[in-house]
Every structure is written in structure tokens, then in C-alpha cells.
Amino acid sequence: MTATLIFYLLGAVALVTTALAIIQRNPVYAVIYLVKSIFALALIFYLLGAPLVAALQVIVYAGAIMVLFLFVIMMLEITPVSARKSSAPGWLSWTPVVLVALVLAVMTLLLIGLDPVAEQGIPRWHATPRDFGYALFNEYALAVKIISFQLSFAAVGAFHIGLTERRRARMEKDS
Amino acid sequence: MADTLFTVVLILAKLALIFGVVLFMAAYLVLAERKILGRMQLRYGPNRVGPFGLMQPLADVIKLLTKEDFLPARADKWLFLVAPGITAVTALLVFAVVPFGPTIEVFGRTIPAAVVDLNVGVLYFLGVSSMAVYGVVLGGWASCSKYSLLGSVRGLSQMVSYELSLGLSLVPVIMMARSFSLHDIVMAQASVPFLLLNPVACFVFLICILAESNRIPFDLPEAENELVGGFHTEYSGMRFGLFFVGEYINLVVLGSLMTVFFLGGWHGPWLPPVVWFLIKVLMVCGLFIWIRACLPRLRYDQLMNLGWKVLLPVSLLNILVTGAVLLGLGL
Numbered sequence: 001m002t003a004t005l006i007f008y009l010l011g012a013v014a015l016v017t018t019a020l021a022i023i024q025r026n027p028v029y030a031v032i033y034l035v036k037s038i039f040a041l042a043l044i045f046y047l048l049g050a051p052l053v054a055a056l057q058v059i060v061y062a063g064a065i066m067v068l069f070l071f072v073i074m075m076l077e078i079t080p081v082s083a084r085k086s087s088a089p090g091w092l093s094w095t096p097v098v099l100v101a102l103v104l105a106v107m108t109l110l111l112i113g114l115d116p117v118a119e120q121g122i123p124r125w126h127a128t129p130r131d132f133g134y135a136l137f138n139e140y141a142l143a144v145k146i147i148s149f150q151l152s153f154a155a156v157g158a159f160h161i162g163l164t165e166r167r168r169a170r171m172e173k174d175s
Numbered sequence: 176m177a178d179t180l181f182t183v184v185l186i187l188a189k190l191a192l193i194f195g196v197v198l199f200m201a202a203y204l205v206l207a208e209r210k211i212l213g214r215m216q217l218r219y220g221p222n223r224v225g226p227f228g229l230m231q232p233l234a235d236v237i238k239l240l241t242k243e244d245f246l247p248a249r250a251d252k253w254l255f256l257v258a259p260g261i262t263a264v265t266a267l268l269v270f271a272v273v274p275f276g277p278t279i280e281v282f283g284r285t286i287p288a289a290v291v292d293l294n295v296g297v298l299y300f301l302g303v304s305s306m307a308v309y310g311v312v313l314g315g316w317a318s319c320s321k322y323s324l325l326g327s328v329r330g331l332s333q334m335v336s337y338e339l340s341l342g343l344s345l346v347p348v349i350m351m352a353r354s355f356s357l358h359d360i361v362m363a364q365a366s367v368p369f370l371l372l373n374p375v376a377c378f379v380f381l382i383c384i385l386a387e388s389n390r391i392p393f394d395l396p397e398a399e400n401e402l403v404g405g406f407h408t409e410y411s412g413m414r415f416g417l418f419f420v421g422e423y424i425n426l427v428v429l430g431s432l433m434t435v436f437f438l439g440g441w442h443g444p445w446l447p448p449v450v451w452f453l454i455k456v457l458m459v460c461g462l463f464i465w466i467r468a469c470l471p472r473l474r475y476d477q478l479m480n481l482g483w484k485v486l487l488p489v490s491l492l493n494i495l496v497t498g499a500v501l502l503g504l505g506l
Contacts, residue, residue: 028254028313028316032254032313035309051293051294051295052295052298052355054295055295055298055299055301055302056298058302058303058305058306059298059301059302059305059342062302062305062306063301063302063305063306063338064305064335064338067305067308067309067312067331067334067335068335070312070331071328071331071332071335074312074316074324074327074328074331075328128294129294129295129355
């Protein structure tokens with residue numbers, strides 16, 4: 001009962017902070033709200049019995065990716081968008097919001113109404129880091145390998161783009 | 176019901192104990208640092224307040240509390256006020272998982288000598304400590320001053336470069352202890368501390384926590400002689416005090432983590448476990464102060480080069496070698 005209550009509380013926090021992150025005019029505030037939303041998500045993972053995923057969520061997203069976002073925002077010195085008048089007619093600015101909200105509401109209702117698992121409440125099991133490791137490197141070993149390949153391709157690509165012209169010319173002359 | 180109540184009381188008692196001890200240690204580390212630095216530079220250090228200057232921390236607190244809490248005109252008020260708290264709180268939060276002694280028996284229950292013994296303790300430390308940078312960054316940004324902003328950007332890029340090696344230098348420790356729990360990691364060092372088994376990881380970890388604590392030779396976010404005070408240029412009174420104390424709490428916390436990961440935690444002959452733990456923590460803190468007295472500040476590009484071109488490959492190689500050795504020994 002308490003767990004269900006906390007779950008809905010965290011869910012509400014995640015939704016509200018994400019919405020606030022979208023509508024903030026100041027990018028630094030947007031990042032802060034996103035970090036809060038990530039924290040709420042991590043706690044939800046913890047509640048669902050996955051402490052390792054919760055910890056990784058905080059380390060990777062809040063601790064690394066959001067820090068990088070903040071770094072870029074500060075380096076580029078993006079000034080807050082002050083009440084900029086858009087040239088689009090009034091109805092065009094709010095119709096997408098209403099549509100998305102409608103879709104979200106319908107989907108939530110359908111999920112609550114049709115999903116038989118929803119009635120059981122939060123499952124009471126607990127995945128230790130060991131369980132997580134076994135699942136990741138036995139059952140999903142192929143997926144892990146494919147993703148690691150992709151990451152190394154991306155690293156090589158980033159290296160190529162990052163090469164300055166002079167160094168690239170020198171490397172081509174050498175080869 | 177009585178059981179739950181007992182657990183709650185126990186946790187509160189441990190929290191109060193740790194809070195008190197860590198704050199006390201942080202306050203007196205400031206004094207110890209000033210004294211030791213003074214002696215190393217052929218000065219006396221503070222010796223006016225109380226016998227041998229022992230009341231100096233109290234005088235400092237009174238001074239900071241009674242000073243004006245200044246808010247720059249164009250500062251982002253809310254973030255400016257919150258930022259010092261983030262630094263101090265994240266430093267204190269890490270201590271929740273640090274085990275400072277073996278499990279004890281109270282009223283027939285075994286109790287770990289840490290606030291909680293998480294099975295993802297190492298990751299908890301990495302997660303919370305990666306939050307600490309937000310205090311530095313948001314404080315500097317909210318001040319709306321060029322020096323502060325420069326300090327923040329430096330703090331950010333320093334953190335991005337060193338966080339990775341910090342995490343990777345702990346992987347061999349986890350591999351050798353076969354657990355993420357700090358208690359298990361200390362238990363795995365009952366005979367030989369990991370400092371002797373894997374000195375490379377220990378060295379990388381030491382450099383990374385030096386960078387993490389924003390101290391010389393990695394104090395670029397503050398850099399008094401080029402950025403005035405870096406990210407805390409605009410702060411005054413107790414808010415500056417929170418940044419300051421946060422740094423020293425961080426010192427105690429990182430010292431205890433060094434002890435837990437590499438120096439064998441509370442294990443040691445003759446003396447009681449908690450005393451051994453305290454001695455080791457103070458030795459690491461002493462080393463930090465000594466380093467501050469000896470080394471100059473690194474230049475910015477040197478710092479980045481060291482992080483990305485030396486520490487990262489070394490810690491990655493170290494993981495490979497440790498894994499190979501563990502496999503070879505059939506452990």
C-alpha cells in the first residue's frame with residue numbers, strides 16, 4: 001500500500017518536472033528540472049526492486065549526461081529566450097500540446113483499464129547486482145555485444161570528425 | 176511494531192553520531208591544515224584563540240555567522256541560495272554507506288556499523304559524488320559574475336574528465352572483492368589490503384579524489400590568484416562557510432573511502448577497529464594537506480591531458496590485467 005502510494009507520488013513528480021523542463025525559457029532551469037525528473041525515475045526503479053538500475057540511472061544520466069548538457073550551455077552562453085513573439089497563428093501554438101495531452105490521457109486510461117498486471121500492485125522482488133549481471137551477460141549477451149560494437153564505431157567516428165585538417169593531412173601523407 | 180521502532184531509533188542514533196563526528200572532524204581539519212601548512216612554511220599558524228589556537232574553529236563559525244549574507248544584484252536568487260547546500264549535503268550523504276567498524280551485536284541483532292549497508296554501495300558513492308558538482312556549477316552560474324562562471328566551467332570539465340577514471344579505478348576493487356557492498360569490500364581485505372594487491376588502482380583513485388575534492392594541485396575551479404575565488408567569489412557569510420565546510424567534509428569522506436577501498440578499512444592489529452579506521456582516515460587527510468603544501472597548481476591543459484591521456488588508459492589497462500590475473504589464478 002505504502003509502496004503504491006510512493007510510486008504514484010514519484011510518478012507525479014517525474015511527470016510534472018519533465019513538463020516544467022520542456023516549458024522553461026532558461027536552459028539551465030530546464031536541465032535542473034530534468035535532473036529532478038531523472039531522480040524520480042531512479043527512485044521508481046529502486047522501488048520496483050532494481051537498485052543497480054537506479055544507481056546507474058543517477059550516475060549516467062544525472063551525473064554525466066546532464067553535466068555535459070550544462071557544460072555546453074555554459075560554454076555557448078545561451079541567453080534565455082525572452083518572450084519571443086512567434087509568427088504562427090494562436091491556435092497553432094496550443095493545438096499540439098492539447099493533442100499530445102489527449103493521446104497521453106487515452107493511453108494511460110487504456111493501460112490502467114486493460115492491463116491485468118496493473119491490479120497486482122508493485123511486485124515484491126529484488127534484483128541484486130549479481131542477478132542483473134547474470135541476466136545481462138547470459139540472456140542478453142548478443143545485444144550487449146552489438147551495442148558495444150556500435151559504441152566503438154561511434155568512438156572511431158568521433159575521432160575522425162575531431163581530427164584537425166593539418167593532422168588529417170599528415171596522417172594521409174604517412175599512410 | 177517494537178521492531179520497526181527499534182530500527183528507526185537505531186538509524187537516527189547512527190545518523191546523529193556520524194553527523195556529529197564528521198562535522199567535528201571537518202572543523203578541526205581546517206585548524207590542522209592551517210597549523211601544518213604554517214609549520215611547513217616556517218610560520219606558527221593560528222595560535223591566539225584558546226590554548227594552542229584550539230578554539231579557532233569556534234571563532235571562525237561565529238565570524239561567518241555574524242557576517243552579512245550578501246546577494247549580488249543580478250544573481251539568480253533561488254539557485255544562488257540553494258547551491259552551497261548541495262555541496263555540503265552531497266558530501267554528508269556519501270557517509271551513509273561508509274562502514275567504520277565490523278558488525279556489532281545489540282539486543283541479539285546484528286547491526287552493520289554504517290547507516291545502511293547497500294548492496295550497490297560503490298555505485299551509491301559514485302552517484303552521489305557526481306551530484307556534488309552541481310553545487311559548484313549552479314553556485315557559480317547563479318552569481319552572474321565572470322570569475323564565478325569561469326570557475327564553474329572549469330569545475331564541470333574537471334569533473335567530466337576525472338569522474339570516469341574514478342569509477343574505472345574502482346572496478347578492480349569490485350572484481351577482487353566480488354561485491355558492490357562496502358562492508359564486503361572491507362571483509363575481503365582482512366589479510367592483505369588492496370593497496371598492496373593493486374597499487375595502480377590505488378594511485379589512480381588517489382589522483383581522482385584529489386581532483387574530486389577541488390584541492391591543490393587540482394583547485395582550478397577556485398584558483399585564488401587568477402579567478403579571485405572561482406565559483407564562490409560572490410558568496411559571503413555562512414553560505415561561503417557551507418562551501419568551505421563542504422570541502423572539508425568531502426575531505427573526511429574521501430579519506431574514509433580511500434581507507435575502505437584500499438587500506439583495509441577497520442582491520443589492524445592490537446587496537447580496536449574504530450580506532451584503526453580513524454587513524455587511517457586521518458593519515459589520508461594528512462597526506463592531502465602535505466600534498467597541498469608541496470605541489471603547485473596544474474595548468475589547465477596539463478590537467479585535461481593527465482585525465483584523458485594518462486589516467487583513463489591506465490585504469491582501463493589495469494582492469495584488463497586484474498581480470499586476466501584473477502582468471503589465471505582461478506579465483
